[in-house]
Structures are given as C-alpha cells and as structure tokens.
Amino acid sequence: MEEHRDDLASKTGMWLFLFTEMLLFGGLFIVYSVYRYINADAFHLAAHELSVPIGTINTIILLISSATIAMSITAIQKENKKLSLLLLTITVLLGLTFLVNKYFEWGHHIKEGIYPGSSALSLRGHGDVLFYGLYYFMTGLHALHIIIGLIFIGFIARMIIHDKITSDNHVLLENSGLYWHLVDLIWIFLFPLFYLIT
Amino acid sequence: MSVTAGMTEPSYLEFKGKYKGIFSWIFSTDHKRIALLYLFSILSLFAIGATLGLLMKFELIAPGKTIMDAKAYNAFFTLHGIIMIFAVVIPGLPAVFGNFMLPILIGAKDVAFPRLNLFSWYLYVAGVLLVVIAQFTGDQAPDTGWTFYAPYSFRTAGNMLPAVFGAFVLGFSSILTGLNFLVTIHRMRAPGMTWLKMPLFPWTLYATAWIQLLATPIVGITLLMIVAERLFNIGFFDPTLGGDPVLYQHLFWTYSHPAVYIMILPAMGAISEIIPTFARKIIFGYKFMVASSLLIAFVGYFVWGHHMFTANMSGQALYVFSLLTFLVAIPSAIKVFNWISTMYKASIDLQTPFFWAMAFILVFMIGGFSGLILGSLAADVHLHDTHFVVAHFHFIVFGGTGFSFFAAMHHWYPKITGKMYDTAWANTGLTVLFIGFITLYLPMFYMGVKGMPRRYFDYDEVFHASNIISSMGSWVLYAGLLITVINLFISLKRGKQAPANPWGGSTLEWTIPSPPPVENFEETPIITKGPYSYN
Numbered sequence: 194m195e196e197h198r199d200d201l202a203s204k205t206g207m208w209l210f211l212f213t214e215m216l217l218f219g220g221l222f223i224v225y226s227v228y229r230y231i232n233a234d235a236f237h238l239a240a241h242e243l244s245v246p247i248g249t250i251n252t253i254i255l256l257i258s259s260a261t262i263a264m265s266i267t268a269i270q271k272e273n274k275k276l277s278l279l280l281l282t283i284t285v286l287l288g289l290t291f292l293v294n295k296y297f298e299w300g301h302h303i304k305e306g307i308y309p310g311s312s313a314l315s316l317r318g319h320g321d322v323l324f325y326g327l328y329y330f331m332t333g334l335h336a337l338h339i340i341i342g343l344i345f346i347g348f349i350a351r352m353i354i355h356d357k358i359t360s361d362n363h364v365l366l367e368n369s370g371l372y373w374h375l376v377d378l379i380w381i382f383l384f385p386l387f388y389l390i391t
Numbered sequence: 392m393s394v395t396a397g398m399t400e401p402s403y404l405e406f407k408g409k410y411k412g413i414f415s416w417i418f419s420t421d422h423k424r425i426a427l428l429y430l431f432s433i434l435s436l437f438a439i440g441a442t443l444g445l446l447m448k449f450e451l452i453a454p455g456k457t458i459m460d461a462k463a464y465n466a467f468f469t470l471h472g473i474i475m476i477f478a479v480v481i482p483g484l485p486a487v488f489g490n491f492m493l494p495i496l497i498g499a500k501d502v503a504f505p506r507l508n509l510f511s512w513y514l515y516v517a518g519v520l521l522v523v524i525a526q527f528t529g530d531q532a533p534d535t536g537w538t539f540y541a542p543y544s545f546r547t548a549g550n551m552l553p554a555v556f557g558a559f560v561l562g563f564s565s566i567l568t569g570l571n572f573l574v575t576i577h578r579m580r581a582p583g584m585t586w587l588k589m590p591l592f593p594w595t596l597y598a599t600a601w602i603q604l605l606a607t608p609i610v611g612i613t614l615l616m617i618v619a620e621r622l623f624n625i626g627f628f629d630p631t632l633g634g635d636p637v638l639y640q641h642l643f644w645t646y647s648h649p650a651v652y653i654m655i656l657p658a659m660g661a662i663s664e665i666i667p668t669f670a671r672k673i674i675f676g677y678k679f680m681v682a683s684s685l686l687i688a689f690v691g692y693f694v695w696g697h698h699m700f701t702a703n704m705s706g707q708a709l710y711v712f713s714l715l716t717f718l719v720a721i722p723s724a725i726k727v728f729n730w731i732s733t734m735y736k737a738s739i740d741l742q743t744p745f746f747w748a749m750a751f752i753l754v755f756m757i758g759g760f761s762g763l764i765l766g767s768l769a770a771d772v773h774l775h776d777t778h779f780v781v782a783h784f785h786f787i788v789f790g791g792t793g794f795s796f797f798a799a800m801h802h803w804y805p806k807i808t809g810k811m812y813d814t815a816w817a818n819t820g821l822t823v824l825f826i827g828f829i830t831l832y833l834p835m836f837y838m839g840v841k842g843m844p845r846r847y848f849d850y851d852e853v854f855h856a857s858n859i860i861s862s863m864g865s866w867v868l869y870a871g872l873l874i875t876v877i878n879l880f881i882s883l884k885r886g887k888q889a890p891a892n893p894w895g896g897s898t899l900e901w902t903i904p905s906p907p908p909v910e911n912f913e914e915t916p917i918i919t920k921g922p923y924s925y926n
Contacts, residue, residue: 202578216608310624319633326625
C-alpha cells in the first residue's frame with residue numbers, strides 16, 4: 194500500500210489537537226477565576242510574592258523561542274538545512290533556560306516552605322492555599338508541555354539531519370511549531386494571571 | 392461499481408501483511424482490523440460489566456447481606472460504572488462501527504491518520520489495564536462510583552489513583568478517535584459526496600467527534616486535579632482548604648453530560664441507517680436528521696446542571712438548566728418522528744436488525760420521557776439519587792446505545808465477517824433479552840418513586856417484592872445476551888457465505904464484497920446521488 198500524504202489533513206488534525214489543549218487549560222482558567230472571585234484579597238497579596246523580573250525574562254525567552262522556530266520553518270522552505278537546525282537548537286536552548294528559571298523560582302518558594310500540603314502554607318489561609326495550589330499545578334502542567342515540546346523538537350531535528358524533513362515535506366516541523374506557539378500562548382495568559390494582576 | 396465484482400483482491404481478513412498471527416492484528420493500521428480489535432476488547436469488558444451487574448442484582452434480591460457486604464457492593468458498582476461508561480458505551484459505536492464503516496460509507500480507503508487510530512486503541516487498552524490494576528493493588532478497591540465525586544474521591548482509602556488516571560487515559564483515547572474522524576470526514580469524502588449527500592451514520596459520528604474533542608479535555612483536567620489532590624493535597628475541591636466540591640461537580644458534568652450524547656448520537660446514526668434499508672425508502676426528513684444531530688451536540692453542552700439540581704445552585708441557574716434540558720429533547724423527538732415516518736407506507740423487510748431498531752425506539756422513548764420527568768425541578772428533588780434515575784439511564788444507555796450496538800452488529804455482521812447469522816436464534820435472543828430488560832428495569836421506576844435510593848446494598852422490606860421481579864429480570868436479560876452473542880460466534884463457523892448486499896441496502900458499504908477487500912474500493916466511487924436512493 195502506498196502512503197497517502199495530505200498535509201492539509203495533518204495540519205487540520207494538529208489545530209484540532211491544539212483546540213483540546215486549550216480546553217484542557219480552559220478548565221483550569223475557570224477554576225482560577227472562580228477562586229480569584231472568592232478570594233480576591235488573598236490572590237492580590239500572594240501575587241506580590243512572585244518575582245515579576247523572572248516572569249518577564251521567561252516571557253521574553255518564550256517569545257524569542259517562538260520566533261526562532263518560525264524562522265527555522267522558513268529556513269527549511271528555503272532549503273537551508275544548516276540554518277534550520279541552528280534555529281531549532283536555539284529554540285531548545287531557550288526552552289531549557291525557561292525550565293531552569295522555573296526550577297529556581299519553584300525552589301525559592303519551596304525553600305520558604307510554600308508548597309501544597311506544607312504547614313507554612315496552610316497557616317496562611319484558604320486564599321493562599323488555592324493561589325499556590327493553582328500556581329504549582331498550572332505552571333507545572335505548562336512546564337510539562339514545554340518538556341514534551343522539547344522532546345518533540347529533538348525528534349524533528351533528527352529527521353531534518355536524516356533528510357526526512359525537507360523543503361517539500363515539512364508538515365511535521367510546521368506542526369511542532371504550532372504546538373510550540375500554543376505552549377507560548379498559554380504562558381502569555383499564565384504570566385499576567387499569576388504575576389501581574391495585583 | 393459492480394456488486395458482483397469478483398474477489399480479485401484478498402479480503403481484509405485474509406490479507407497477509409508484514410506480520411503474522413496476533414501481530415497482524417495488534418500492529419495493523421487497517422481501520423477494519425482496528426475496529427475488530429475494539430470489538431473484542433469491548434465485548435470482553437461488556438461481559439465483565441454485565442456479570443458485575445448480574446451479581447449486584449443478586450445481592451439486591453433480598454434485604455440485608457445476600458452474597459456481598461456493603462464494601463464489596465460499593466466496589467462492584469464502581470467498577471461496573473467505570474467499565475460500562477468509559478470502556479464500553481463511550482467507545483462502543485464510534486470505535487467499533489465508526490472505525491469499520493465511516494471510511495467505507497464516505498468512499499475512502501482508511502481514516503485520515505491510520506497510525507494514530509492504532510495508537511488510540513493502545514491508549515484504550517492502557518486505560519483499561521490501569522482500571523483493572525486499581526482493583527488488585529492497594530488495600531481497598533475504588534468505591535466512589537464512576538463519578539469520582541469530591542471530596543470523597545481523595546479521602547477514601549480506596550485505590551483511586553490508577554482508576555482515575557485510567558479514566559483520564561481512556562478519555563485521551565476518545566479525543567484522538569474524534570480528532571481522526573473529524574479530519575477524515577472533512578478531507579476524505581469520495582468525489583461528489585457533498586455534505587448533504589453523506590449518509591446519516593457519518594453525520595452522527597461527525598457531531599459526536601466534536602463533542603469528544605471539545606468536552607473530553609475538561610474531564611481530563613478535572614481528573615488530573617483529583618490525581619494531584621490525592622498526591623499533593625492541594626485543596627482544589629477540599630472544603631477544609633477553601634476548595635469547593637460543587638465546582639468539581641460542575642467540571643465533571645460539563646464533560647459527562649455531553650458524554651451521554653457521545654453514547655447516544657452514533658446509536659441514533661446506526662438506527663438511521665437500518666430503518667431506510669429495511670423500509671426500502673429514503674429517510675424521511677434527511678436535512679432535519681442532520682440538523683437535529685448537530686443541535687443535540689450543541690445544546691447538549693448546556694444542560695450539565697440538571698445533574699446538580701439538589702447541589703444548591705442558584706434559582707436562576709436551576710430554571711435555565713431545566714429549560715435547556717427540555718429543549719434538548721426536541722431534536723431527539725424529531726429523530727423518532729422521522730424514523731416512524733420513514734416506515735409509513737413502506738414495504739418493510741422484517742429482518743433481525745429491523746426488530747432491534749424497533750426495540751431501540753421503544754426503550755429509547757421510555758428512557759427519554761423519564762428523562763423529562765427528571766428534568767423538571769420539583770420532581771427531581773424527590774427522585775434525585777433514587778432507583779428512578781438508575782432506571783432512566785439504563786433505558787437510555789443500555790436500551791438506547793446497547794440495543795443500537797446490537798442492531799448495528801446484526802446489520803453489518805454479514806459485511807464485517809462475510810457470514811450470515813442464524814436468524815431464528817438471533818430473533819430468539821432479542822425476544823428473551825427484551826423481556827429480561829423490561830422486567831429488570833421497569834420495576835426500578837416504581838422503586839425510585841417509592842423512594843428507594845441508588846447505590847445501597849441493603850433496602851427496606853417494602854421494596855422486597857419489586858426487587859425480586861427486577862433481579863429475576865436480570866437473569867432473563869443475561870440469558871438473552873448469551874443467546875445473542877453465542878449465536879453470532881457460532882455463525883462465524885457455521886454461517887452461510889454472505890452476499891455483497893444481503894439486505895438490499897443502497898449505501899456504499901453494500902457495493903463492495905463481504906468481507907471488504909483491504910483497500911475497500913477497487914476504484915474510488917464517484918457519488919452522484921444522495922444516500923438511501925431506492926426506486
């Protein structure tokens with residue numbers, strides 16, 4: 194049986210998958226808004242404890258990484274395999290930097306005894322418990338998506354090296370780009386919800 | 392497109408691929424083989440679920456402990472619910488008959504993503520294994536019911552983690568099947584098959600796929616939150632930490648009510664294929680059938696609150712949810728009217744699939760009307776969490792989806808297996824099963840109105856007589872199931888060779904040999920007429 198290839202079908206499938214990802218986080222955004230409404234003051238005060246500079250740096254990192262993966266698609270379309278690989282490498286490095294920052298951010302809070310189930314957190318009242326519960330859960334799930342994205346991009350890079358992704362067959366690279374943009378987009382919502390709205 | 396075209400190509404059952412034996416099945420990306428993988432997984436799980444149900448009914452034959460104590464009973468109804476809902480009726484029609492028939496009905500060679508299709512089945516098996524593991528590891532089997540209500544689901548000593556995660560994985564499998572079908576329907580219809588020339592089973596699968604895609608992620612994230620709650624004690628739904636258990640119910644039913652339409656829409660679709668085929672008539676109100684499928688899918692999103700009438704929602708919310716619940720009944724009623732109108736003045740060929748379809752319409756109507764009673768606020772306060780609800784959803788889920796599954800089974804059996812089944816035994820099976828079904832579930836309406844709660848292993852003496860009738864019904868029902876399934880299995884060996892078009896159907900699957908060749912169509916069909924074009 195010959196392989197039947199339909200790039201538009203692949204992209205449609207990817208868009209539909211992104212739709213489900215948005216709804217996955219959508220459920221969490223609903224929970225966030227309900228508990229923010231109930232605990233407005235506590236959420237307001239807790240948000241002050243998150244480091245806006247680190248959050249801003251991470252936002253910029255992700256935005257740049259979205260640009261580099263988009264450029265790598267253009268590079269492969271122009272048959273510039275080396276540049277495409279270089280741009281993907283930069284994307285992966287930026288993603289890793291994001292995770293390292295996240296690690297230090299989480300580590301800082303955990304050292305202060307602020308994590309789900311900790312006695313220090315439960316002493317601070319319901320609003321803080323829910324704020325930090327949502328913070329860890331939502332940024333954690335987002336970080337998990339970054340990790341999956343990085344692994345995915347790694348496979349794509351391998352396929353480019355082995356010429357399985359070329360200028361006339363690059364729908365997989367495009368799809369991983371779409372996925373990476375979504376991960377970026379979700380962060381664009383997480384950042385103001387946890388760091389900026391005070 | 393000659394009906395009698397010779398078997399130049401081997402059928403999908405005889406095809407020799409890269410792998411041999413069992414591997415030619417579990418590594419196959421052929422939509423027809425994957426459909427049969429699902430069929431056997433689902434039938435095995437259905438056998439387990441039905442046996443659990445039989446034992447539960449035996450426990451209820453007398454007040455007090457009969458064969459199991461309260462803890463065992465809780466574990467039984469939990470496993471019965473998880474298996475039947477997540478692993479049998481939700482994937483039932485889409486994953487089995489959808490997988491097999493959707494590409495054929497739209498004139499395609501396969502689904503859009505064959506490997507993803509196989510991966511969905513792997514996920515399905517993984518999810519089922521997790522649920523099974525939950526039963527045999529840990530100190531105590533899961534005992535929350537299939538709804539995993541908070542805060543009990545993270546307080547109980549029951550082994551919830553694998554069960555909840557298993558349900559999450561099963562949901563993911565369902566999402567990917569839906570995604571696959573959506574792209575297939577958008578991209579792979581045969582030339583000339585415009586949207587309004589598409590048969591109704593694909594149309595209902597299309598509506599279903601949107602629900603699978605848009606509703607399942609919500610329950611996915613909710614179940615993950617329960618997992619996190621058990622592991623890290625976060626407090627999302629824990630009132631002692633400021634969380635709101637009712638919010639869990641909202642999120643859960645935001646998916647799980649639309650999930651009811653994942654179960655029933657393809658069931659309606661299969662019935663919409665069977666009735667015109669045996670009535671030898673074009674379906675009455677084709678466009679209304681299409682529109683009602685989409686309407687059910689759409690309105691079905693906004694009625695979840697009717698599961699929570701007694702959960703302390705605001706007055707306005709109650710009225711709106713009740714009103715919407717009544718509205719969603721309208722498109723279902725349109726379907727029933729159109730099925731009946733199709734039969735009007737038709738020269739009906741009375742065959743087994745048609746009898747199943749008739750049985751479906753009858754029990755589906757009883758289930759639907761009892762749903763309206765539950766949708767009215769005052770009545771629901773009295774009937775909430777009683778056996779009335781149990782009767783209602785078994786009439787819809789078993790009577791609706793289950794009967795339609797067997798109708799589809801008898802309708803497409805010759806196409807799938809290439810054999811004819813024994814009609815006399817098939818009709819006997821249906822008759823016995825139907826009598827058992829009515830005897831089992833009809834008394835439950837009465838018990839519910841009288842106030843017998845659901846999910847208890849014990850009950851007051853006043854319910855004894857009706858429980859005896861109901862439990863006896865379960866034996867007849869089980870016997871009917873056995874006759875039906877055994878007949879189909881025996882016919883695999885003993886059945887006569889099936890012709891390409893045993894029922895005189897007019898949709899595409901009847902234009903190709905039985906069983907179909909690997910690539911379905913020797914040449915891509917070109918569609919000029921709508922489906923169900925007789926005379």
